[in-house]
Amino acid sequence: MFLARVVGTVWSTVKWKNLEGVKFLVVRPYHLADLAPDFDVPPASMEDGVVVADVLGAGVGEDVIIAYGHSGRVAIEPDLAQNASPTRPVDAAVVAIVDTFDIHPNGKSAS
Amino acid sequence: MMLGRVIGEVWATRKHPRLEGAKLLLIAGLQRMGDKLVPTGEVVVARDSLGAQVDHLVVVTWGSGARRVFAPQDNRHILADAAVCRIIDSHTYLDEIFNEQGGE
Numbered sequence: 461m462f463l464a465r466v467v468g469t470v471w472s473t474v475k476w477k478n479l480e481g482v483k484f485l486v487v488r489p490y491h492l493a494d495l496a497p498d499f500d501v502p503p504a505s506m507e508d509g510v511v512v513a514d515v516l517g518a519g520v521g522e523d524v525i526i527a528y529g530h531s532g533r534v535a536i537e538p539d540l541a542q543n544a545s546p547t548r549p550v551d552a553a554v555v556a557i558v559d560t561f562d563i564h565p566n567g568k569s570a571s
Numbered sequence: 572m573m574l575g576r577v578i579g580e581v582w583a584t585r586k587h588p589r590l591e592g593a594k595l596l597l598i599a600g601l602q603r604m605g606d607k608l609v610p611t612g613e614v615v616v617a618r619d620s621l622g623a624q625v626d627h628l629v630v631v632t633w634g635s636g637a638r639r640v641f642a643p644q645d646n647r648h649i650l651a652d653a654a655v656c657r658i659i660d661s662h663t664y665l666d667e668i669f670n671e672q673g674g675e
Contacts, residue, residue, distance in 0.1 A: 461595070461615065463581060491614060492610050492614050495578070496578070516585055516586070516587070525581060525583065525586075525616050527650065528634075530634070530638075532652070534587075534650055535587045535589075535650060538587070538588070543648060555590055557586065559582045561581040564579055564625045
């Protein structure tokens with residue numbers, strides 16, 4: 461999973477039938493350089509937007525947690541039975557909308 | 572799997588029900604540079620069941636390997652694509668790295 465900021469929305473009229481009603485967002489993953497600007501880390505790339513599916517209702521400007529692969533597919537089928545396999549053709553989805561996060565990049569408590 | 576350092580924690584009220592009660596840690600990926608472990612710049616969110624805390628060196632496992640941390644079998648319902656699978660004794664681990672390199 462990764463932490464990301466929602467930066468946009470994607471619309472499409474032609475899509476896989478069972479993706480009707482699933483919203484697609486563009487998110488930008490947080491890098492260590494964003495979270496800890498004073499820490500000596502490689503600069504973040506601005507060219508790494510990821511398109512993700514969302515059924516939780518995240519909006520532009522919100523921070524979200526994205527899961528890849530099977531976990532992402534599970535996340536956009538809320539009524540999925542315990543051991544059923546998800547069917548939607550998706551490989552990344554919002555699994556949580558972040559309230560807050562706490563960062564101590566140097567291992568020291570900053571709060 | 573990825574070697575990383577725990578740098579924080581994330582909280583979310585609005586989330587998938589299958590994440591209820593999950594502890595979500597922010598983990599900075601590490602790589603070796605000379606005789607040091609330095610951040611790669613990547614940050615991942617991993618589910619933790621081992622009690623890892625800020626500053627701990629941990630190993631993160633991905634995909635179905637991550638789901639197995641929470642349920643060895645029948646784990647298709649588990650919502651986790653990254654999980655802490657061990658907390659490293661940093662000194663022992665670093666010694667091993669140096670030994671691989673033929674000592675200091």
